[in-house]
Amino acid sequence: MSEPGFDVAVLEAEVATRGLALGRTVSWSADTTSTNDDALAAAKSGAPHGALFGAETQSRGRGRRGSEWLSAPGAGLWFSLLLRPELRAELAPGLALCAGLAVRSAVASRVAAPALVKWPNDVLAGGKKLAGVLVESQFTGAQVASVVVGIGINVEQEQFPEPIASLATSLRQLGAAERGRERLLADVLEAFERELSRIGTHGMPAIAEALRPHDALFGRRLRVGDVEGEGAGIDASGALLVRRKANDVTAVVSGHVELL
Numbered sequence: 001m002s003e004p005g006f007d008v009a010v011l012e013a014e015v016a017t018r019g020l021a022l023g024r025t026v027s028w029s030a031d032t033t034s035t036n037d038d039a040l041a042a043a044k045s046g047a048p049h050g051a052l053f054g055a056e057t058q059s060r061g062r063g064r065r066g067s068e069w070l071s072a073p074g075a076g077l078w079f080s081l082l083l084r085p086e087l088r089a090e091l092a093p094g095l096a097l098c099a100g101l102a103v104r105s106a107v108a109s110r111v112a113a114p115a116l117v118k119w120p121n122d123v124l125a126g127g128k129k130l131a132g133v134l135v136e137s138q139f140t141g142a143q144v145a146s147v148v149v150g151i152g153i154n155v156e157q158e159q160f161p162e163p164i165a166s167l168a169t170s171l172r173q174l175g176a177a178e179r180g181r182e183r184l185l186a187d188v189l190e191a192f193e194r195e196l197s198r199i200g201t202h203g204m205p206a207i208a209e210a211l212r213p214h215d216a217l218f219g220r221r222l223r224v225g226d227v228e229g230e231g232a233g234i235d236a237s238g239a240l241l242v243r244r245k246a247n248d249v250t251a252v253v254s255g256h257v258e259l260l
Contacts, residue, residue: 005056005074005181006028006054006056006074006181006182007182008026008028010182010183011023011026011182011185011186012026014182014183014186015186015189018186018190020050020186020189020190020193021049021050021193022050022052022081022189022192022193023050023052023081023185023186023189024048024050024051025047025048025050025051025052026051026052026054027042027051027052027053027054028053028054028055028056029053029054029055029056030055030056030057031055031056031057031058031059031073032053032055032057032058032059033058033059033060034058034059034060034150035053035054035055035058035078035079035080035150036080036134036136036148036150037060038053038055038080039051039053039080039081039082039148039150040136040148042082043082043138043146043148047082048082048084049082049083049084049085050081050082050083051081051082052079052080052081052082052189053079053080053081053082054077054078054079054080054185055071055078055079056073056074056078057071057072057073057074057078058071058078071152072157074156075154075155075156075157075170076152076153076154076155076156076157076170076181077151077152077153077155077181077184077185077188078151078152079150079151079185080148080149080150080151081148081149081151081189081192082146082147082148083095083146083147083148083149083196084145084146084147085144085147085196085200086143086144086200087143087144087199087200088142088143088144089139089141089142089143089144090237091144091199091203091204092135092137092139092144092147093120093135093237093238093253094199094204094207094238095135095137095147095149095196095199096120096121096133096134096135096149097117097119097120097121097207097211097234097238098192098195098196098198098199098207099121099133099135099149099151099192099195100117100118100121100122100123100131100133100211101117101191101195101207101210101211101214102188102189102191102192102194102195103123103130103131103133103151103153103188103191104116104117104123104214105187105191106184106187106188106191107123107125107130107131107153107171107176107184109187110171110174110176110177110178110179110184111125111126111171111174111175111176112174112175113125113126113127113174114126115130115214116214116215116216117211117214117215117216118216118217118257119215119216119217119234119240119257120238120240120254121133121134121135122216123153124216125169125174126169126174128166128167128168128169129154129164129167129168129169130153130154130168130169130170130171130174131151131152131153131154132151132152133149133150133151134149134150134151135147135148135149135150136148136150149192151188153171153184153188154168154169154170154171155170155171155172155179155181155184156170156171156172156179157170157172157173158170158172158173171184195207195210198210203236204236204237204238205236207234207238208233208234208235208236208238211234212233212234215231215233215234217231217240217257217259218231218232218233219231220259220260221259221260222242222257222258222259222260223257223258223260224240224242224252224255224256224257224258225252225255225256227242227244227250227252227255228242228244228260229242229243229244229245229248229250230242230243231243232249235251237251239251239252239253240252240257
């Protein structure tokens with residue numbers, strides 16, 4: 001079902017014109033609990049690679065570590081993609097960075113502020129959070145069986161509630177003239193296909209290299225758990241590198257990043 005504010009037919013036309021594999025099957029709701037839950041349920045029912053599940057609002061949208069994602073009706077793009085990639089299990093963590101790079105690419109042409117990827121799953125613009133990614137994977141042995149990639153992009157919000165008002169931003173707040181959600185979503189899908197091809201062909205080192213000029217943490221003082229130091233990039237496995245001293249670099253596999 002399509003809400004008047006989001007025209008599924010326009011998205012489908014963009015997907016067809018661009019010859020994309022992602023987004024060929026679209027399910028769009030007025031509201032849902034979570035688009036990731038919708039995609040996970042569809043995966044169990046045999047839904048195909050590239051199936052897209054979106055909604056105008058989510059009552060239980062979520063981010064990493066169980067945090068709530070505010071999904072105001074019609075104010076953003078709240079969607080999840082079901083992927084069935086031919087990837088080794090150890091590459092699965094890199095999919096969040098692939099999604100982040102895809103979103104960054106799509107929004108960078110729309111805003112003047114620098115758009116950067118914050119490991120492991122955020123996109124920042126003007127130093128504030130513009131988008132988030134949540135990846136949930138299923139494995140069969142050493143292979144990825146299916147992956148659900150949930151993405152939320154703030155588009156039309158004019159203000160945010162406390163305590164995130166100083167932390168979040170939207171395309172509208174950033175002065176983006178082009179905010180059509182259908183074309184924005186098509187741009188994300190097209191860029192995501194490129195990143196999926198990159199990681200599938202060249203592995204995680206290629207994603208780390210692509211991320212390097214758009215790394216929001218490089219050279220920044222930060223803390224992840226009990227590891228404190230300066231962001232030093234992403235290694236070939238997708239881990240965050242933190243330089244604690246001149247010759248002491250620690251690889252962090254997961255955790256919440258606090259900028260200091």
